[in-house]
Amino acid sequence: MTDPQLRSVISERRQLINLAYRLLGSLAEAEDVVQETYARWYALSERQRREVTAPGAWMTTVAGRICLDLLGSARARRERYVGEWIPEPLPDRSEWLGGPAADPADRVTLDESISMAFLVVLDSMTPAERVAFVLHDVFRYSFVEVADIVGRTPAACRQLASSARRRIRTSRGPSRTQRAEVVRDFKRAWETQDIEALIGLLDPQATATADSGGLAPAFLRPINGGEQIARAWIEIAARAPEVTLLERTVNGQPGLVAQLADAIVSVYAFDIADGRITRIWAMRNPEKLRPWTAAPR
Structure with missing residues (x-):
């Protein structure tokens, strides 16, 4: 049977790639997170999927929690990494040859929250700070929604985002x-x-x-x-x-x-x-x- 929510579910892929890349700084890991999110969606029974009133919000919650878990284990993985770790660099979409379906990176929205300087600062944050800040300040989720993903109270998430925000340089840079x-x-x-x-x-x-x-x-x-x-x-x-x-x-x-x-x-x-x-x-x-x-x- 065809999933009646298929179109709305598929349309969330770009949003999920954007979120996961900013949270993890790795396109390869972002792709894995999105794949796992879809796998969990289709692991639900048809009845369970019909009961989800907002599939996009459900998938964002799942992807955010997967990213939070990955960020929690990143410290141990970085200790085994040879040399310094830098977020994965992305080219501009206009510089791709293969067209819009060539690679998920082609669907990552390029703005100030994707600059290398921004990603490096994000990488210095705790996992909870990073998730709370990116969801609220970049993707405009309410602290109530962020709390559901991070597993803390809205007030605690507000504090996490505030702490993260202090690390972000707010002065206007060169053109x-x-x-x-x-x-x-x-x-x-x-x-x-x-x-x-x-x-x-x-x-x-x-x-x-x-x-x-x-x-x-x-x-x-x-x-x-x-x-x-x-x-x-x-x-x-x-x-x-x-x-x-x-x-x-x-x-x-x-x-x-x-x-x-x-x-x-x-x-x-x-x-x-x-x-x-x-x-x-x-x-x-x-x-x-x-x-x-x-x-x-």
Whole structure:
């Protein structure tokens, strides 16, 4: 028998992918969460499904609880991870070749809540803070609805979201055009190995972090200081002169990708303030570069 709620259930997939990616910082895990959510829906009897008055709310609740459980076990998994862990970078939807059904990443809405800087701050929160904040402040769920997912009182969820909100930088950042100009200047200086230009583009207190998962060459600990980062990037350029740098959108912000032959081998995201780069995130883990294999060359 055809599920009478099929259309409304299927239409929730995009919302669930958006929610799970923001909560987990991993597209692969977000896909697994959505698959498990649908599996639990169809594990219900027909009668049980008919009794669900709002399938979308039911599926969001289930997905949120699955994410909460995964976030709770993430600390142990991170302890076994080689080097630093960075959220999985996503390309802009306009840079996909396969069309709207090519990959779930194509259906992730790109806004400020998907920027690498935002996701990194989310990753510093407790699981409960992260879920409460994302559901309420990003997806506009009431604290009563959040409480049902987190398993705490609405008042407790309000406190969780408030605590998380204090960690989010609220000052207005540079425009997209300004960001793109800084990234373009950084690309030019890197390509020409102009160390003085690189130092000038980097905040003296800048930090660079790489994520390889032990699957590709990369520095394992963050590099602190603009001059130290500039010297490291000059060394990278000297070691790989055949690599081509391309300007691309990374998690909704101007970024760079490094292409070797026909493969994307690195993705770089930036945080910028007062015309200088304050953070660089270098993604080298090939397992996290999977969405970029469909990006145009």
